[in-house]
Amino acid sequence: MSANKNVFGESVSPDDGLTSQGLRDLVLNHVLNDLKLFIPDGTPHAAQRMVEIMASLEALTETVAITAMANRTHLSALKTCDAIIHGDPELKVDDPAKYELRYRAIEQQGDNEPSYDRLYSLDEVMEEYGQEFVETFWGKFGENCPNNLILANGTQLWFTVVRYPVASQSAQLDNVEQAYVAPSRRAGMGNA
Known part of the structure; x- marks a missing residue:
C-alpha cells in the first residue's frame, strides 16, 4: 500500500x-x-x-x-491468565474465544509489588479517566503502550493494553480477575 x-x-x-x-x-x-x-x-x-x-x-x-x-494481532497475554489467554491468536485454545482490548493501569513504588493493578474495558477507562487521558497514556489502540508516568514521590504509573476474552471465557476468569486486581484504589488517578 x-x-x-x-x-x-x-x-x-x-x-x-x-x-x-x-x-x-x-x-x-x-x-x-x-x-x-x-x-x-x-x-x-x-x-x-x-x-x-x-x-x-x-x-x-x-x-x-x-x-x-x-x-x-500479537498482544501480551496477562501473566496470570497465560494458560487461558495466549498472546498469539494463531495458537488455539479449547474454546474458540473472541477477545477485546483491556486497558491496564498499574501503580508501583520502586521495585515493590504493585499497590494498584486494574483492567478496564474501553467504556470503563473512558468514564474513569476521560478521553484525553486515555489517548495520551494508552491510545485507544494501545499505540502509546507500554507507557509510564513517574510522579514526584517516585511512584510509577504504568499503562498497557492486553488481550482479554469475552463471552464464554469471561465467566472462567471472574475468580482469576478478582484475585488479580489489587483492592486498593489510588486517589488522584481518576479524571486527570
Missing part, C-alpha cells in the same frame, strides 16, 4: 502504524474525497451533518480496528 496525504498535506504511510489520530485522518480524508456522496448539494445544515457523519464513521472505524486488533 502506498503513502497517502492527510488533510494537511502530510504524507501518511501504512508503515507508520495505526493510531487513533491516524484513523480520524483516514475517515476525514475519505469523507472529503466523497463529499458529494455524504453531503449532496443543497443539504440543509451541511456543517452539522458533516460533524454527525464524522462522529458516526469514527466510532465505526474505531470499533472495527479495536476488534481486529484484539483478535488478530
Whole structure:
C-alpha cells in the first residue's frame, strides 16, 4: 500500500502504524474525497451533518480496528491468565474465544509489588479517566503502550493494553480477575 496525504498535506504511510489520530485522518480524508456522496448539494445544515457523519464513521472505524486488533494481532497475554489467554491468536485454545482490548493501569513504588493493578474495558477507562487521558497514556489502540508516568514521590504509573476474552471465557476468569486486581484504589488517578 502506498503513502497517502492527510488533510494537511502530510504524507501518511501504512508503515507508520495505526493510531487513533491516524484513523480520524483516514475517515476525514475519505469523507472529503466523497463529499458529494455524504453531503449532496443543497443539504440543509451541511456543517452539522458533516460533524454527525464524522462522529458516526469514527466510532465505526474505531470499533472495527479495536476488534481486529484484539483478535488478530500479537498482544501480551496477562501473566496470570497465560494458560487461558495466549498472546498469539494463531495458537488455539479449547474454546474458540473472541477477545477485546483491556486497558491496564498499574501503580508501583520502586521495585515493590504493585499497590494498584486494574483492567478496564474501553467504556470503563473512558468514564474513569476521560478521553484525553486515555489517548495520551494508552491510545485507544494501545499505540502509546507500554507507557509510564513517574510522579514526584517516585511512584510509577504504568499503562498497557492486553488481550482479554469475552463471552464464554469471561465467566472462567471472574475468580482469576478478582484475585488479580489489587483492592486498593489510588486517589488522584481518576479524571486527570
